[in-house]
Amino acid sequence: xxxxxxxxxxxxxxxxxxxxxxxxxxxxxxxxxxxxxxxxxxxxxxxxxxxxxxxxxxxxxxxxxxxxxxxxxxxxxxxxxxxxxxxxxxxxxxxxxxxxxxxxxxxxxxxxxxxxxxxxxxxxxxxxxxxxxxxxxxxxxxxxxxxxxxxxxxxxx
Amino acid sequence: xxxxxxxxxxxxxxxxxxxxxxxxxxxxxxxxxxxxxxxxxxxxxxxxxxxxxxxxxxxxxxxxxxxxxxxxxxxxxxxxxxxxxxxxxxxxxxxxxxxxxxxxxxxxxxxxxxxxxxxxxxxxxxxxxxxxxxxxxxxxxxxxxxxxxxxxxxxxxxxxxxxxxxxxxxxxxxxxxxxxxxxxxxxxxxxxxxxxxxxxxxxxxxxxxxxxxxxxxxxxxxxxxxxxxxxxxxxxxxxxxxxxxxxxxxxxxxxxxxxxxxxxxxxxxxxxxxxxxxxxxxxxxxxxxxxxxxxxxxxxxxxxxxxxxxxxxxxxxxxxxxxxxxxxxxxxxxxxxxxxxxxxxxxxxxxxxxxxxxxxxxxxxxxxxxxxxxxxxxxxxxxxxxxxxxxxxxxxxxxxxxxxxxxxxxxxxxxxxxxxxxxxxxxxxxxxxxxxxxxxxx
Ligand SMILES: Cc1cc2nc3c(=O)[nH]c(=O)nc-3n(C[C@H](O)[C@H](O)[C@H](O)COP(=O)(O)O)c2cc1C
Ligand code: SF4
Ligand code: FES
Numbered sequence: 001x002x003x004x005x006x007x008x009x010x011x012x013x014x015x016x017x018x019x020x021x022x023x024x025x026x027x028x029x030x031x032x033x034x035x036x037x038x039x040x041x042x043x044x045x046x047x048x049x050x051x052x053x054x055x056x057x058x059x060x061x062x063x064x065x066x067x068x069x070x071x072x073x074x075x076x077x078x079x080x081x082x083x084x085x086x087x088x089x090x091x092x093x094x095x096x097x098x099x100x101x102x103x104x105x106x107x108x109x110x111x112x113x114x115x116x117x118x119x120x121x122x123x124x125x126x127x128x129x130x131x132x133x134x135x136x137x138x139x140x141x142x143x144x145x146x147x148x149x150x151x152x153x154x155x156x157x
Numbered sequence: 158x159x160x161x162x163x164x165x166x167x168x169x170x171x172x173x174x175x176x177x178x179x180x181x182x183x184x185x186x187x188x189x190x191x192x193x194x195x196x197x198x199x200x201x202x203x204x205x206x207x208x209x210x211x212x213x214x215x216x217x218x219x220x221x222x223x224x225x226x227x228x229x230x231x232x233x234x235x236x237x238x239x240x241x242x243x244x245x246x247x248x249x250x251x252x253x254x255x256x257x258x259x260x261x262x263x264x265x266x267x268x269x270x271x272x273x274x275x276x277x278x279x280x281x282x283x284x285x286x287x288x289x290x291x292x293x294x295x296x297x298x299x300x301x302x303x304x305x306x307x308x309x310x311x312x313x314x315x316x317x318x319x320x321x322x323x324x325x326x327x328x329x330x331x332x333x334x335x336x337x338x339x340x341x342x343x344x345x346x347x348x349x350x351x352x353x354x355x356x357x358x359x360x361x362x363x364x365x366x367x368x369x370x371x372x373x374x375x376x377x378x379x380x381x382x383x384x385x386x387x388x389x390x391x392x393x394x395x396x397x398x399x400x401x402x403x404x405x406x407x408x409x410x411x412x413x414x415x416x417x418x419x420x421x422x423x424x425x426x427x428x429x430x431x432x433x434x435x436x437x438x439x440x441x442x443x444x445x446x447x448x449x450x451x452x453x454x455x456x457x458x459x460x461x462x463x464x465x466x467x468x469x470x471x472x473x474x475x476x477x478x479x480x481x482x483x484x485x486x487x488x489x490x491x492x493x494x495x496x497x498x499x500x501x502x503x504x505x506x507x508x509x510x511x512x513x514x515x516x517x518x519x520x521x522x523x524x525x526x527x528x529x530x531x532x533x534x535x536x537x538x539x540x541x542x543x544x545x546x547x548x549x550x551x552x553x554x555x556x557x558x559x560x561x562x563x564x565x566x567x568x569x570x571x572x573x574x575x576x577x578x579x580x581x582x583x584x585x586x587x588x589x590x591x592x593x594x595x596x597x598x599x
């Protein structure tokens with residue numbers, strides 16, 4: 001199910017916790033699984049449960065509780081826009097409108113070519129750099145004014 | 158983001174952005190000397206805790222609880238595993254200081270945690286990092302590797318017989334995991350749902366073991382307190398409000414960013430450090446301690462100093478030190494609508510008053526904002542508030558209620574105007590003028 005590299009990452013995570021607490025690695029294993037698969041199909045969730053030796057239901061619960069797991073396929077680039085108040089004061093809403101217009105989709109939608117998914121997000125702990133986007137859960141983009149948004153979309157090949 | 162300014166800076170002093178976070182740089186700044194001194198001189202646990210008590214360091218995560226006192230609750234001689242846990246879940250809207258600490262001075266957090274573990278007899282620790290913050294999480298892991306290789310964490314630290322294993326745990330997007338017991342559940346690999354208290358984490362924490370949880374900035378302050386002595390740290394601030402603190406300033410100022418200033422510094426000075434109001438517009442309101450703190454009218458906070466006592470006297474809380482500045486172009490109904498949406502979204506759903514109450518609050522504020530408000534809506538909001546406060550497992554319920562209460566208290570006129578006239582008191586065409594978003598022609 002998973003590549004050797006992903007399995008190696010799983011092992012590294014499990015090692016952080018006491019030997020009888022493998023369940024603690026659920027979140028990070030799911031994150032690495034999602035990184036490899038692009039999203040979390042149920043087979044991936046079950047495989048994580050299997051790897052950790054815990055009930056699949058326990059892993060489902062975690063996957064559905066936390067916002068950054070994708071239980072449905074997303075575009076190659078998932079762009080999350082922070083629109084919480086501190087960002088909104090410094091252009092968060094505008095940046096969101098701008099990128100929606102450019103891509104021709106709303107929040108929660110994916111472009112027909114499967115390239116982009118847009119999401120509305122909550123505070124990312126970077127409000128001083130507003131407007132803020134995160135691409136594929138990992139890459140934080142600061143000061144997303146029109147020129148920067150254009151540049152980002154161009155760089156997403 | 159970078160540290161944009163400081164007065165008598167301690168935590169972030171002498172740093173050069175991304176260039177000086179490595180172990181060698183930290184050691185060159187005098188880092189790990191306190192851990193070394195404590196272990197070499199066999200300083201007693203009581204003496205370490207007493208130094209922290211003298212500093213009157215108060216928890217930087219939001220509640221402002223005295224750190225030394227919290228540490229003294231740990232059953233130090235309880236046999237078996239004991240934990241110290243660092244809360245870097247930083248999800249309180251407006252707060253972005255812990256990310257900078259992790260990025261620019263991660264070893265201060267590690268040394269602080271190691272000293273804390275020593276003082277409380279803990280042998281294991283975790284740093285729980287906000288899901289959206291990936292690069293800083295990776296950097297912290299690198300810093301841990303450096304510290305392990307240098308023998309500052311791990312087994313038999315510096316030959317003293319003291320063991321402390323420390324790891325990072327990455328969150329994945331849930332504000333509620335900033336609440337300390339939800340955070341523990343999350344480390345255990347479960348949904349982040351707060352636990353009933355008591356029992357408190359000091360007796361039943363991570364995996365049921367004694368645990369102490371502190372904020373990133375709290376831990377990062379510890380080496381500096383040991384270095385300068387508790388009393389000197391206290392004197393940097395003002396009585397009952399020891400030390401310097403990082404303030405994350407966002408919103409309508411010219412230079413949003415992190416500023417380290419002594420507690421007790423006038424708000425007006427902080428505003429000046431941020432280059433004043435963007436476009437020279439008039440200050441309307443400030444949320445001084447993260448979105449869960451009550452909003453203050455501009456003229457009230459202009460007379461306050463930035464410390465726990467003054468802000469509390471002014472009717473709010475210092476919270477996490479996230480200062481959200483709003484100018485006259487902000488529609489307060491719209492602002493509250495966004496915050497209410499946030500709490501509704503992030504309620505973990507365990508308690509009915511919070512789950513249902515946050516949904517109601519959002520629904521009512523949303524309809525007022527959209528011109529569908531009814532004359533009885535403000536009373537309705539007040540009754541919903543009354544049904545949340547004090548009736549929930551964790552403080553998220555209260556955190557959701559405070560903004561609503563304070564927005565209506567100070568800016569009730571705007572809500573009434575909205576209900577009556579189906580539109581904002583602040584004309585639509587000037588709203589968000591202060592956003593600074595570079596408009597390009599359509
Ligand atoms: C809903 C909610 C969210 C919280 N979020 C955070 C957070 O992001 N970071 C933090 O340090 N404390 C947060 N806290 C406070 C913690 O529960 C806890 O009091 C704190 O981490 C203790 O550390 P301190 O004493 O050093 O401040 C939150 C509390 C609540 C109720
Ligand atoms: S108050 Fe809200 S967030 Fe806290 S435990 Fe209850 S439902 Fe969950
Ligand atoms: S509000 Fe957008 S990062 Fe904090």
